[in-house]
Amino acid sequence: MAGIGRLQALANLMLPEAASKNVSEAKHPRIEKRPGKHLALEAVTLHPPQSERVLIKELTLTVKPGDALLITGDSGCGKSSLLRAIAGLWHKGSGVIHHPPLEDFFFLPQQPYLQSGTLRSQLIYPSAQSSLGDEALLEILDQVHLPHLAERVGGLDAVQDWEKLLSVGEQQRLAFGRVLVHEPAIVILDEATSALDSGNEASLYARLRENGTTLISIAHRPAVLRHHTHVLHLRGEGAWEIHDASVYRFDEPDAQATGGTAPAKTPLKVAAAG
Incomplete structure (x- = not known):
């Protein structure tokens, strides 16, 4: 049940309008999902809903256990759409996504969801309950x-209006605590540290890397590079x-030519537009 709840939470947070969009996409080619030992994308092409514009064309990559992938690119280039496709919440396009069980995934959004309680x-x-005792939860905090x-x-059983009581930075740190509680194999971070110094x-990134967690991140600060193994730059x-x-x-002199960021050396793999 925890895995089902985790997936439902991810759906609620990432794409509230997913159901209506999926109906409109039903007549179009769809991205195929297949079970796999690790996450791998095979010639994946993404289109926006109700449009034939290409966001990402024939993307092929493998994210092995323990890897940390940073996704960069200008606004509107398809970063969040790619995360949704990986999560099974974005279907319009083509290609194949091989993925471990979805209960292995955990999603950290920019604005964490705080429920009543x-x-x-x-x-x-x-999860509605946990085997972790008070001491373990306090240690995670x-x-x-x-x-x-x-x-x-x-105390841990105090009820508050958490959205009003906690700053966005505190909310983001609390969300990282959820990762330490659940210990997922793969964490998807969509600007999940934007309010942190x-x-x-x-x-927090170092903590996840020490635990051997596989990371897929969207972030804009150069400092996060050292916590990642690879960069996918969407042009x-x-x-x-x-x-x-x-x-x-980030921010090399020729960055303007590559959409806001620039590689220092020859990329490992390239796909041109068109």
Whole structure:
């Protein structure tokens, strides 16, 4: 049930309008999903709903266990659409996505969902209950740099208006705590650290990397590069490039020619527009 709840939560957060869009896409070619030992995309092409414009053309890549993929590119180039396709919430297009069981995935959005209920329920979401005791949950709060939160609000079973009480940065750290509670194999981060300072961001990414978690991230800060193994740069009009993260650079002089970021060296794989 935890896996089902996790997938439903991901659907609610990533694409609230998914159901209506899927109806409109039913007559179009669809991306095929197949089970696999690890995540792999095979000639995947994405189109926007009700349009034949190409967002991403024939993308082929493999994300092995323990890899960390950073997705970059200008607004509207298909970054979030690609995350939705990986999650099974975006179907218009073609190609094949091989994926582990969906219960292995966990999604961290820019604006975390906070339900009504206790601090405990926020931390163990989307599960209704957890085998972790109070001491373990308090330790997790400490690991995500919220060491005094439980004391501040009146304990793990205190009920508050969490969206009003917590800053966006605190909400994002609490969401990272959910990852530590559930220990998923793959975490998808859609600008999930946008409200954090560089120190908190680096620490939380490092925590996931230490745990061997596979990461797929959208982020815009150069500092996150060191927490990733590869970069998928979406250039617009379907074009894309894959780079080794260790040689990729943001904001080079020729960045304008490549949509806001620029590679430092020859990419590992390229697909041109057209």
